[in-house]
Amino acid sequence: MNTKISLSELTDQLSRKSDSTKKEAEQFLKEFFSLLSDTLVQGESLKINGLGQFRSIWVDARTSVNVHTGEPMEIPGHYKLSFTPDKSMREAVNAPFSAFVPEVLPDDVVLDMPEESDASDDEPEDEMPSQPAPENKPVEAPAPAEQPAADPSVTKLSEKELDALSDLVIEKLKTTEQQQQKAEEKTKSATAETPVVTARVDVSEPAETPVEEPEAPKEETPVATPTLTVENEDEDESDDDDSAETLWEKICRRPVLSTLCAVLVVLLLLTCSAAWQLQRQGISMRDVWTYYFPSEPSAGDESQPTLPLPENNSGESLVSTPETTSPADDVDVSTLPPVATERMGKGSRLTLLALKYYGHKDFWVYIYEENKTRISNPNRIPVGFDLAVPDARKYGIDANDEASLQKAQDLALRLKEKYE
Amino acid sequence: MEHKQFFSILQERLGKDKKSVDAFYSGLLQIIKERSVSMDSVSIQGFGVFEPRKKLERISVNPATGKRMLIPPRIILTFKPGAVLKNRIKENPVR
Numbered sequence: 001m002n003t004k005i006s007l008s009e010l011t012d013q014l015s016r017k018s019d020s021t022k023k024e025a026e027q028f029l030k031e032f033f034s035l036l037s038d039t040l041v042q043g044e045s046l047k048i049n050g051l052g053q054f055r056s057i058w059v060d061a062r063t064s065v066n067v068h069t070g071e072p073m074e075i076p077g078h079y080k081l082s083f084t085p086d087k088s089m090r091e092a093v094n095a096p097f098s099a100f101v102p103e104v105l106p107d108d109v110v111l112d113m114p115e116e117s118d119a120s121d122d123e124p125e126d127e128m129p130s131q132p133a134p135e136n137k138p139v140e141a142p143a144p145a146e147q148p149a150a151d152p153s154v155t156k157l158s159e160k161e162l163d164a165l166s167d168l169v170i171e172k173l174k175t176t177e178q179q180q181q182k183a184e185e186k187t188k189s190a191t192a193e194t195p196v197v198t199a200r201v202d203v204s205e206p207a208e209t210p211v212e213e214p215e216a217p218k219e220e221t222p223v224a225t226p227t228l229t230v231e232n233e234d235e236d237e238s239d240d241d242d243s244a245e246t247l248w249e250k251i252c253r254r255p256v257l258s259t260l261c262a263v264l265v266v267l268l269l270l271t272c273s274a275a276w277q278l279q280r281q282g283i284s285m286r287d288v289w290t291y292y293f294p295s296e297p298s299a300g301d302e303s304q305p306t307l308p309l310p311e312n313n314s315g316e317s318l319v320s321t322p323e324t325t326s327p328a329d330d331v332d333v334s335t336l337p338p339v340a341t342e343r344m345g346k347g348s349r350l351t352l353l354a355l356k357y358y359g360h361k362d363f364w365v366y367i368y369e370e371n372k373t374r375i376s377n378p379n380r381i382p383v384g385f386d387l388a389v390p391d392a393r394k395y396g397i398d399a400n401d402e403a404s405l406q407k408a409q410d411l412a413l414r415l416k417e418k419y420e
Numbered sequence: 421m422e423h424k425q426f427f428s429i430l431q432e433r434l435g436k437d438k439k440s441v442d443a444f445y446s447g448l449l450q451i452i453k454e455r456s457v458s459m460d461s462v463s464i465q466g467f468g469v470f471e472p473r474k475k476l477e478r479i480s481v482n483p484a485t486g487k488r489m490l491i492p493p494r495i496i497l498t499f500k501p502g503a504v505l506k507n508r509i510k511e512n513p514v515r
Binding site: 083 | 421422423426429430433434440441443444445446447448449450451452453455456457460461462463464465466467468469472477479487488489490491492493494495496497498499501505506508509510
């Protein structure tokens with residue numbers, strides 16, 4: 001299990017297998033692999049029946065980021081070796097999983113896969129599992145079986161098949177396989193909902209969560225504002241439908257009143273969700289106020305001491321005049337307009353922007369700070385987002401000042417804790 | 421280079437007939453297979469490591485039809501070239 005054997009062990013085994021001396025086996029292996037690598041080094045592709053195909057592939061030059069300094073760097077183009085196992089080899093290795101076949105998913109199945117950027121999603125519905133209509137579930141086989149039943153008695157059934165494998169993941173898959181079998185046979189009823197085996201595959205997760213009511217019918221919206229669904233929804237649902245029906249009829253009779261009501265409800269919902277979103281990001285209403293009405297003298301929040309700008313602040317062309325700060329400036333400093341807006345593209349990073357504008361990558365926190373009313377998570381900013389880059393004086397940014405740097409790093413640490 | 425050519429060169433180098441070389445080769449294949457099935461890897465000094473890897477199931481879209489498929493999990497034999505081989509290949513002149 002997950003052990004490596006080296007050439008000497010390989011030699012031993014080979015000599016036993018082919019009834020020859022160790023010397024011969026070693027000679028064969030040495031020649032075999034040296035010939036193999038010699039051929040490959042010449043840039044030739046090599047196909048060996050039973051093993052697979054070796055090819056050297058050209059990898060184009062690409063830009064990357066130096067992990068330590070955050071500076072972009074170029075990785076020159078080069079060749080790399082690719083290996084594709086032969087069909088017979090592939091099947092032999094994959095034998096334990098050979099029962100699985102690719103499955104076409106129906107279009108209306110929504111799976112809970114991690115999505116790219118959704119920082120601007122402002123509906124509180126994220127909490128609810130986005131589970132499709134339950135009728136489609138059986139099609140999702142093999143992995144997401146309906147009953148997460150993993151009782152050990154069943155596990156023994158096919159132990160023989162999956163004899164050699166005892167790794168955790170395989171164990172897990174074994175149980176899913178059983179679930180599949182079980183679903184087919186329907187021999188054992190889904191008695192108890194035993195907890196699922198440790199590491200489940202992402203996709204299979206939504207299947208076990210209590211099924212959400214399938215697409216709340218529209219009539220219900222005035223009655224049932226988004227609430228978390230309960231497990232035995234099915235029974236309640238019918239009741240709900242009835243009451244909703246009657247209410248709906250009533251509403252239909254008075255169109256003006258009902259539209260008014262609907263508008264009010266929608267407004268209320270919007271405010272709620274906005275407030276909820278803000279609260280989640282740790283932004284108080286006061287911050288919002290100061291954000292939208294910047295002319296108001298904000299007293300508490302952003303009165304960080306301002307530090308004089310150094311002359312040699314790199315890249316800071318727009319805010320050129322380094323001023324000596326006087327107490328009178330303090331009021332203005334917090335409302336200084338952003339020096340620039342940067343559109344986030346693929347591969348843009350706050351740290352890179354900070355490096356560009358302030359001369360040190362650690363100041364990215366202030367760019368985030370400036371935009372935090374609009375981004376929820378500094379690690380996930382959607383592509384195409386327009387970031388406002390704050391004036392360096394606003395947050396007392398000074399790449400040459402230890403204290404300023406230290407402050408930014410502390411802030412970064414706090415943010416890191418918050419979002420990880 | 422193809423299988424046949426490779427093995428004829430190998431026979432020359434070893435000074436052995438086809439039969440014995442084939443016997444060795446099938447033995448080697450068998451060992452690699454056995455090891456892979458038990459999730460063990462075979463490492464060859466100066467060449468690289470043959471290692472079975474588990475791949476999670478995933479959803480992929482058929483570009484032709486636009487149908488989404490659930491690709492089942494699988495184990496696949498991977499080969500990771502060793503540092504020596506990798507660097508030698510890297511330094512190949514650009515074709």
